Amino acid sequence: MLSRTADHLYWMARSIERAENMARVLDVTYNMSLVPNAAESEAALWLPALEISGNVEAYEREYEEYSAADVIHYLAMDMNNPSSIYSALRSARENAHAVRVAMTSETWENINALWLEFGQFTEQDFTKGGLREFCDWVKARSHLFRGVCFGTMLRDDAFNFVRLGTFIERADNTARLLDVKYHLLLPTQEEVGGAVDYYEWSAVLRSVSAFQAYQKIFSDTIVPWRVAELLVLRCDMPRSLHACFDEITPILEQLSGVRSSESRRLAGELHAKLHYGKMNDIFQNGLHEFLSDFIESNNLLGTEIQRTFLNAAVN
């Protein structure tokens, strides 16, 4: 298929996944704000949400304090924030529009409808309510998007690039979420089992739809290292790093065909770490170090995919 088409499909899927993850982060942070004494201050509660999205510096250039209203606006609706839900969904729609031919009409209509419906939220003041409904809506539209792709698209390269975009973005987002939260919560480790801690960790789990899975698998108190294990190594947990690379690796094998490529090698290497890695070893060397390495390698993989398939040079 055309490299440009693949590029648009890939970024369309990444953008939708990004919007979904941003909605998840906003949703759980907002829920935490309803728990009494969840954080020392409004800033302590909302700053992590910015850190997960990786753009604290850009935020500080525009806003003075970490108030709920400002952070919510920045992450949900700010047109100048390239990672806001607004920007992500807009980019998804623009990418889709540019290659509507390459997808099924159901897929295109789904994204077009998403963008049309989005209009109803843009004027809303979320400090007065409606944030949860908005986040639910974003998540539901993202589910619908994946569903319509899965249910209608021919299993060809177009489908592969859509899936590739989804899982590269998801792996990045899950790793960031875990890194920020784990980092923040570790100092209070000795008090594991406290009420706030429980809420905080269950919020992390809920943000990746893993709360019920945790209960089902461990049926025990929520402890940080098990959360980490669930989100890093469990292959049956659909938003875990391992699960993402279970999808990414075979797609790259198939797209590369007989060609060897750096992206294929990188994916294989990352996959092996997740597939054969032990949680004890990861903790011994530091979870934060592991996650930073992972985020960097995953980014590098993104760059390689871009170079190999999406910006195909003339030669």
Next chain:
Amino acid sequence: MQKSASQFFDEMQLNATDVRGIYSAYNKWLQNVPHQQLSTKRAEAEVLFRRVGITFNVYGEEDGAERLIPFDVIPRLISAKEWSHLSAGAIQRVRALNMFLHDIYHKQEIIHAGIVPASILANSQYRPEMFGVDLPNQIYAHIAGIDLVRTSESQFYVLEDNLRTPSGVSYMLEDRKMMMRLFPELFRRYSIAPVEHYPQVLLNNLRAVAQPGIQDPTVVLLSPGAYNSAYFEHAFIAQQMGIELVEGQDLFVRNNAVYMRTTQGPQRVDVIYRRIDDDYLDPLAFNANSMLGVPGLLSVYRNGGVTLANAVGTGVADDKATYIHVPAMIKFYLDETPILENVPTYELSKEEDLQYTLAHLDELVVKEVQGSGGYGMLVGPAASKNELEEFRLRIISSPSSYIAQPTLALSTCPTLVEKGIAPRHVDLRPFVLSGKTVTLVPGALCRVALKEGSLVVNSSQGGGTKDTWVLEGELENLTQQLTKVKQTKTSKVEEPVC
């Protein structure tokens, strides 16, 4: 003076009480449908069009908003007999025009015979680069949109031939789909000739004009991109034909061939259905600032490394100064009598015609010779004093840039407007396809001027569209054609990797 609506021929209403025969069943149905219900259906159509993204971008609008072309729920009906007349006329015209284009870029016999003046070679749409270039099947205008208007029961005129990159066929197809969805009961009542096979017929024609010897030609559609006003149509047709929708940046030239950049490396392209004007096709040959085109494309094209549809240089034949010679071309090349008539046209390069036009400006329609899309046009009877004066000065400063025609009493068709159902002026654009043979599917884009009294139907000027129903009767060829389409299969079949 503005004629009152009743003085125009109406497609449905014979007079205040009776309707034309073909409309009688429709009229019976319409009598029993409250207008409110029609409005609801129209609103439903709008929601669907918006959802599907059947929109166009209007140049010069600040927000770059995507707008809907208004869709009217009342169809235009054409009898089988009328259609066979119109289609024969349109086919005849396109055959002659293709022969003219081949001639003018080769021996120029029509000029030597004194039928078309040699001044045509100075026309800016004449491309000297095309002189002596041989094209597969000698076809230049693979897709032609012939604009027809009607003034009475039996009188149709050809308003213009669109031979460059005619657009609008997606509305023919989408309007039909919409009507079938909104009013299925009408399709049971009438036997309406289907148009859905248009993309297949087009693809077969495009494959047929690949350079000889190519077994399994790769056809692509070249679009200026998502910000072009007709992008929806480009995407739609490419999808219907199952071909790649490419932009200039996706193509490159190497070793006298055109390739597209794919995730699996370069892939050769044999036929380009291009929806980009000549001027923007190749920055090395034409407009050097064009970001839309493919550097080196023209040189490959001239050497027979790729086929372009439509060909480069067709503009010289759909120019309004050339238009006046089409009936003579039909005689000259085909030795036939023209089936469809031209609108009588004043050539303002002739002193006599110029004087007449200036004296009767408020009665005439004046058009720029190279204008299109309803831009740069004066409708005398509807123009203000200032507009008339302004146009008079423009004409005097460059008479040969304009032609004038009598203001035609375009037929009207009942249309759902705010006040209810009222007559509005319409035209008709069937699409003639040339490749192996010259054919057209039984249908057309019907444009309607929604403003009361307006004669300008262009979508860029607030016009809307209607579905056109060609009623089946003696259209025995049609079924034959359909079977043929079904039998054609693409040989390029990829096996799944499982």
